[in-house]
Structure formats: C-alpha cells, structure tokens
Amino acid sequence: MPDKEIAILRDALPKAKGVAILQQTDKELAEEVLKGEKEAFSFLIDRYQKDVYTLAYRYLGNREEALDASQEAFIKAYQGLKGFHWNSSFKTWLYQITSNVCRDHLRRRNKEPLFVLDKPFQTTTGEITLEVVSSSEPPETELEKKELMLYLQNLLNSLSEEFKTVIIMREIEGMSYETIACTLKCSLGTVKSRLNRARRALRDQIIKDQELFNFNESQKG
Amino acid sequence: MNCREVQELLSAYLDGYLGSAEKKELEEHLKSCNKCFSELETLENTIQLLNSLREEKITPPPELKNNIMEYVRSENSHNFWRNRFLLRKVAVAAVFLLVLAGSYYFYQVNSFSPKLASETKTVEMPADTIEGQAQDGVQEQNLPLLKITGKGVDEAFIQLYKIDVSSAEDRDKLVEALKFQIEAKEVTIEDEVWVGISDTNLTRALQLVAEYGLFPKTEKIDPLEKANELKKEIMELEEKKNNFAPQSQQWQKINFKQQSLRQKLEIITNWPFRYYFQIQLQA
Numbered sequence: 001m002p003d004k005e006i007a008i009l010r011d012a013l014p015k016a017k018g019v020a021i022l023q024q025t026d027k028e029l030a031e032e033v034l035k036g037e038k039e040a041f042s043f044l045i046d047r048y049q050k051d052v053y054t055l056a057y058r059y060l061g062n063r064e065e066a067l068d069a070s071q072e073a074f075i076k077a078y079q080g081l082k083g084f085h086w087n088s089s090f091k092t093w094l095y096q097i098t099s100n101v102c103r104d105h106l107r108r109r110n111k112e113p114l115f116v117l118d119k120p121f122q123t124t125t126g127e128i129t130l131e132v133v134s135s136s137e138p139p140e141t142e143l144e145k146k147e148l149m150l151y152l153q154n155l156l157n158s159l160s161e162e163f164k165t166v167i168i169m170r171e172i173e174g175m176s177y178e179t180i181a182c183t184l185k186c187s188l189g190t191v192k193s194r195l196n197r198a199r200r201a202l203r204d205q206i207i208k209d210q211e212l213f214n215f216n217e218s219q220k221g
Numbered sequence: 222m223n224c225r226e227v228q229e230l231l232s233a234y235l236d237g238y239l240g241s242a243e244k245k246e247l248e249e250h251l252k253s254c255n256k257c258f259s260e261l262e263t264l265e266n267t268i269q270l271l272n273s274l275r276e277e278k279i280t281p282p283p284e285l286k287n288n289i290m291e292y293v294r295s296e297n298s299h300n301f302w303r304n305r306f307l308l309r310k311v312a313v314a315a316v317f318l319l320v321l322a323g324s325y326y327f328y329q330v331n332s333f334s335p336k337l338a339s340e341t342k343t344v345e346m347p348a349d350t351i352e353g354q355a356q357d358g359v360q361e362q363n364l365p366l367l368k369i370t371g372k373g374v375d376e377a378f379i380q381l382y383k384i385d386v387s388s389a390e391d392r393d394k395l396v397e398a399l400k401f402q403i404e405a406k407e408v409t410i411e412d413e414v415w416v417g418i419s420d421t422n423l424t425r426a427l428q429l430v431a432e433y434g435l436f437p438k439t440e441k442i443d444p445l446e447k448a449n450e451l452k453k454e455i456m457e458l459e460e461k462k463n464n465f466a467p468q469s470q471q472w473q474k475i476n477f478k479q480q481s482l483r484q485k486l487e488i489i490t491n492w493p494f495r496y497y498f499q500i501q502l503q504a
Contacts, residue, residue: 038293045286053281058274067285074289078296146429149277152270170236171271177238196232203267 026090030081041078048091049074052098058168059102061157069105073098095173096183099165106161151209155202163198170195222246227257231264451486455479 024032024043032040052073057066076097077084084093156164169175169183181191227250233239234247251258430437458479465472 038296039290041293042286042290045289049281049285050278053285054277054279057279063282066279067282070281070285071288071292074285075292078289078293143429149274150425150428152274156274167271171268172274174275177233177236192233192238193229195236196229199232199264199267200228202271203263206267206270207263 027086030084030090033078033081044077044090045074048094051091052094055095055098055168055172056102058153058156058172059099059164060105061153065105069098069101073101076101099169099173099183103161103165106164155205158205159198159201162194163201166191166194167198167202222250224250224254224257227251227254228260231257231261235261235265235268448486451482455482455486458482 024040026044026047029040029043033044049070053066053070056069056073057063060066060069073094077094080097084090156167159167165184166180169180170177175183177188177191177195180195181188184191227247230239230243230247234244239247251261427437427439458475462472462475462479465475
C-alpha cells in the first residue's frame, strides 16, 4: 500500500484501532517477519485477506475452496517472502500468487463446472433461472444487488478455466492485455480473441437468462 | 470489413486495443450496420455488469487468519500442516460416504447448517434437485452422482425450519432475505423465526445474509417429534394452571404461554409434511 494511502487511512481510523499497524508499510512489516517477528505477518493478513479471499472466490465459486486457496496463497507468500524483491507492490505479488493457486485448483478439479447455465437445474419449482435480476434495470435494494452478485458469480462458475481466467484478470483485476499475455505466457492476439469469445459467451447467456426471466415474470402476473 | 470480422474485434475495440486503421474501418461499419451496433451495445453492457463484481468484497471467515498464523507460528514443525491437511481430507471423505450411504436427513442437516457447510463442500448443492447434479466435492473424489427421486415432491420440499438469530437487527435482515426468496412463508413466534421454505431458497437466503456477515443457526424441525413435545408441554402447563385461581395473574401468565405453544402446534400440524424419499445412487 502506498504511504500516502496509509496516511489517509491512519487519519480516518479511530485512534485506538490499528494505529501502530498502519504506521508500517508492507515492506517494513515483511522485514520484521524476516527478522523473526512472526506476528507481524498477521498485519499483512489483516490488510489483504479480504482481497485475496474475494479473488479466490471469484475463481473457485465456493467458500470452502476459496478458504483453502487463500490459505495456500498466504502461506506461499510467507514462504517466498525472502525471495521477493519488491519489483512490484506486495499486493500485486500476492494477487499473482493467489491467481496461480486458484488456477491450479481449477486444473486439479478437471471437471465440468458446478453450475452449467445452459442446462438449468430441474427443481421442484423449476426456477433456478427465474432468480436472475434483469441487467437493464439498476438494482434497487441491497438484497437485489447481492442477488445480482450471486448471479454473476454463477455465470463465472459456468465458464471453462480458460475463459474464466481471462475474464477475471481483465474484468475484475483490471489487468492490461499485455500483462495478461505475459502472465498466461501467450500472445497478445490470443488474449484478444479469447477475451472476445468469453465475453460473447457470457453476453449470450445473460440475454438468454433475461428472456427466461421476462417470460417467467409475464407468466406470474 | 464484414459483420463477422467486426464482431471478432468488438471486444478489443471497447478496450481501446485496436490500431487506428482498424478502428476507423470498424467505426465506418458500425455507422451503417444496426446488427453490429446492437452487438456492441450488449457487449458493453455485459462488461459493465462484470465490472460491478470489482467493488464487491467478500469477508473471509476468521479461520483464514487463524489457520495461516497457526502455520506461521508452528512453521518449524513440518509435520503439523501436513497432518492437519490430511485429517481434513479424511473428514471430508467421511462426510461424503455418509451422505452417499443414503441418510437423507444427515445430508440435509449438513447442507444447511452454515457452520458445517463451511467445513464440507455441500453448501451449494440444492437439495431439491430432482435429478441431482454432481456436486463438486462428490465428483472430485470420483464418487457416483447423487440422484434423488421423490414421491409427492411438491409438498416435500417446503419444510419448516427454526432459525436462531442473536439480535432484532439480524432478524430483520434475515426476514428480508427470506421474503426475497419467492415462496418463503415466514412465521415469527417470540424471538424465533420459523420459516416454511424450500431448501434451495433457504440456502440462497443464507448465502445472502452471509454476505452481511450473518451466519444464523438453522434447525430443521421434525414435525412429529416437535408436535408431541408441544402437546406434552401444553398438558403440563394445563396441570400447573389448575393450581391457581382462574384469571389470576399467575393463571393468565401460564395461559399466555400455552397460547403461544398452541400457535406453534397449529403451524406444525397444518404444514404439508408427509413425504417420502427414495435415494438412488447412479453410477
């Protein structure tokens, strides 16, 4: 975290809480850990656990595996701290580790996605796809927003590893095409076409779900 | 440029990754082609929708930090993590074996107790899947698909749950989430929330409130057992009531308590509970 941000946070937080933590940069904390102050690592966890866990959840789609992957990522970071040269920020590095761990998990799974959206679950009420929130209307309540997030997560879950990775890297992590190409060790052209195919697949699914949603709504009343 | 070529490039165009000549050619095409223009719009909407996931952060469970720090502190004893990890794998496998042994009740309790759910992988399995989709944990271990078939399933899947919440505020959040699910018939008695809801919708409601950091304890109510319990309690209170003069303060107090129990009894006996399950294992 840049020092400027830390200063802002320091001012924003109540005095009693975490003042000592925020006075230290990621690098300072890491140095303490390397000196043998193991507890300093917990401050780094505090800072990034939400980001790491969220990213893992986006990749893996369930809390159990997200927890496992986040743990693994932090432990890898702890083990690799000595070899980290601070060419990038700690956060970027940690994100890279998390992303790699998650992709390993996906590869190990080597299976069809949990939720296959074009083959909706047959439930007693037959309404798995009914709970989609129309994208054209802004979500009205906090709950609808949560519901939309769940819907989007399920969309992500339905993607193949290849598509999911490129979508998460671009849409969620906001990486440039060049960085994605570099991370995935592929050409810029591959990134372009893969991202295009992934986005179009998602777009088609959303339109399909929306039609179903509208149909169900009209049936209801 | 024809439509097919244009559509290949729309995604990169939106991200500003086209060369100036390509960009110009594409824009020319868009001016005259409604179909491609509408493709562009829908693609843009999709990207915006996906970007909304950026702001959404999920709070990890406290185990995350605890487990990492446990590892960090015991880093020198190498066997620690390995043993722990293995133990957990065994525990997960054991849970699935029990599930597949066909104990529907067990399977349900595990799926919908949020605490247990975080320990196993059953959390996202909708219990009212008639043709059960393979669950991730199950498939991971190459176990057979779980197929549930039921008689009278329409009745079977609306069940009665008791949900414990710690504060009025939590209760409101939960009730809001439950109502948001289509068929939640919620009954509140004193401080408890009783809810008639399908397992899928309960799971979804719990997922929603979990986003608020709320993990209420849910308890599936066994209708017969609970009804007998309530009847017994009402009878006991009736005896107690006889010790006091009718309409006296004590008598009224007991009477009030009886009324609330009768209300519960009524809900239980009127609920469509009778159902039969058959669980088949499909290789």
